[in-house]
Amino acid sequence: MRLLLKNVVWHDREGDHAGDLRLARGRILASGRGLCPRRWERVLDLQGFRALPGLINAHDHLSLNLLPHLGDPPYASLYHFAEAVHDPGESPVRETQSASVADRLWWGGYKNLISGVTTVVHHDPFPRRVLLHPGFPVHVLRRYGWSHSLHFGDNPAAAFEACADLPFIIHAAEGVDAASHQEITRLHELGMLSSRTVIVHGIAMTNEQLRLMARARASLVWCPVSNLRLYGRTAAIDQFGSEVRIALGTDSTLTGSTTLFDEMRAAVATGLANGSEVLEMVTATAADIFHLSGRGRIVVGNHADLLIVADPGDSPADRLLRSSPADPALVLAGGKVGLARPEFAAELGLGPPNVRLAGEPRWLCGSPVRLRQRIEAAVGSTVLARHPLWALLEPC
Numbered sequence: 001m002r003l004l005l006k007n008v009v010w011h012d013r014e015g016d017h018a019g020d021l022r023l024a025r026g027r028i029l030a031s032g033r034g035l036c037p038r039r040w041e042r043v044l045d046l047q048g049f050r051a052l053p054g055l056i057n058a059h060d061h062l063s064l065n066l067l068p069h070l071g072d073p074p075y076a077s078l079y080h081f082a083e084a085v086h087d088p089g090e091s092p093v094r095e096t097q098s099a100s101v102a103d104r105l106w107w108g109g110y111k112n113l114i115s116g117v118t119t120v121v122h123h124d125p126f127p128r129r130v131l132l133h134p135g136f137p138v139h140v141l142r143r144y145g146w147s148h149s150l151h152f153g154d155n156p157a158a159a160f161e162a163c164a165d166l167p168f169i170i171h172a173a174e175g176v177d178a179a180s181h182q183e184i185t186r187l188h189e190l191g192m193l194s195s196r197t198v199i200v201h202g203i204a205m206t207n208e209q210l211r212l213m214a215r216a217r218a219s220l221v222w223c224p225v226s227n228l229r230l231y232g233r234t235a236a237i238d239q240f241g242s243e244v245r246i247a248l249g250t251d252s253t254l255t256g257s258t259t260l261f262d263e264m265r266a267a268v269a270t271g272l273a274n275g276s277e278v279l280e281m282v283t284a285t286a287a288d289i290f291h292l293s294g295r296g297r298i299v300v301g302n303h304a305d306l307l308i309v310a311d312p313g314d315s316p317a318d319r320l321l322r323s324s325p326a327d328p329a330l331v332l333a334g335g336k337v338g339l340a341r342p343e344f345a346a347e348l349g350l351g352p353p354n355v356r357l358a359g360e361p362r363w364l365c366g367s368p369v370r371l372r373q374r375i376e377a378a379v380g381s382t383v384l385a386r387h388p389l390w391a392l393l394e395p396c
């Protein structure tokens with residue numbers, strides 16, 4: 001869609017700007033004041049609204065977002081947690097697996113879209129047919145290497161080698177026991193710590209291991225909600241040197257937060273980062289870590305990944321830290337509308353609202369209501385009623 005966004009406020013390295021953004025072919029084509037509409041271009045007046053870069057969720061297991069928090073924490077490590085909760089025959093794991101993998105992945109896509117996420121880093125097998133479908137609600141990082149963890153991965157060192165110069169993502173130091181405290185050293189011994197290594201969690205770290213990560217210029221994905229719930233501790237991100245870039249991830253609803261907004265609030269509540277730092281973690285820094293060239297900032301030439309919210313005059317970070325899925329007014333991923341409030345959906349000719357997000361009518365791309373019906377038929381309403389996300393995204 002060719003789109004001219006009029007009278008909007010946005011922010012870049014130089015500060016706030018007010019003016020117009022011209023979008024075409026999935027990119028930001030031009031910015032400035034008083035841009036004139038062109039033929040075939042739709043125009044949206046965004047007076048009173050602010051554009052933010054579409055957010056980047058640096059860690060999720062998209063197919064696990066039908067599961068509520070499970071288990072009986074605290075645990076000593078990821079391995080103890082997995083052993084305690086991974087029983088496919090037990091409720092509610094059994095019921096949620098009755099939904100197709102594709103439906104579970106799409107549900108995970110919507111989970112992200114409703115909090116302004118336009119790019120997700122998915123950590124699990126990658127069904128290309130689903131995740132690269134042109135209608136999938138968000139962009140999913142495609143070019144990376146990964147291994148689940150040192151113990152659950154299938155030859156992690158070979159996986160690291162195989163992905164050449166791409167980011168390599170692995171859960172590590174996820175726990176508080178002696179074994180968790182060995183993992184960063186083990187990665188170093190295996191030659192797996194480098195500037196393209198992305199450690200997810202990194203809770204159990206000695207000072208020497210912090211130095212190893214800094215020397216290698218490895219990166220960290222911080223998931224405070226998941227960490228504090230499962231282990232009572234999170235990564236000491238204030239101890240990592242400036243060489244270690246840090247992004248923020250929700251993890252899935254099995255362990256982590258329901259939305260990225262919740263994760264951002266929890267991150268600030270730890271006292272380890274302020275709102276501006278957390279905003280960088282979910283935009284520019286994440287784009288840098290995952291080689292997402294052209295994402296994470298509103299700059300001419302970049303992808304048209306935008307989150308539009310009402311602008312009461314506060315800072316972008318404060319605005320997001322007060323947001324819920326009721327707040328995104330418009331979300332564009334690669335120039336395609338994923339979410340719109342009713343008046344914008346009408347102006348863009350998208351149709352009437354099809355869902356309520358935290359009670360507010362919204363138009364969502366694709367067929368979220370049919371997806372919800374299929375999931376409900378497969379899983380059963382008793383299990384879903386216990387899931388916080390189920391109540392956030394309801395049919396209109």
Ligand SMILES: [Zn+2]
Pocket residue numbers: 059060061123171200251252
């Ligand atoms: Zn994970």
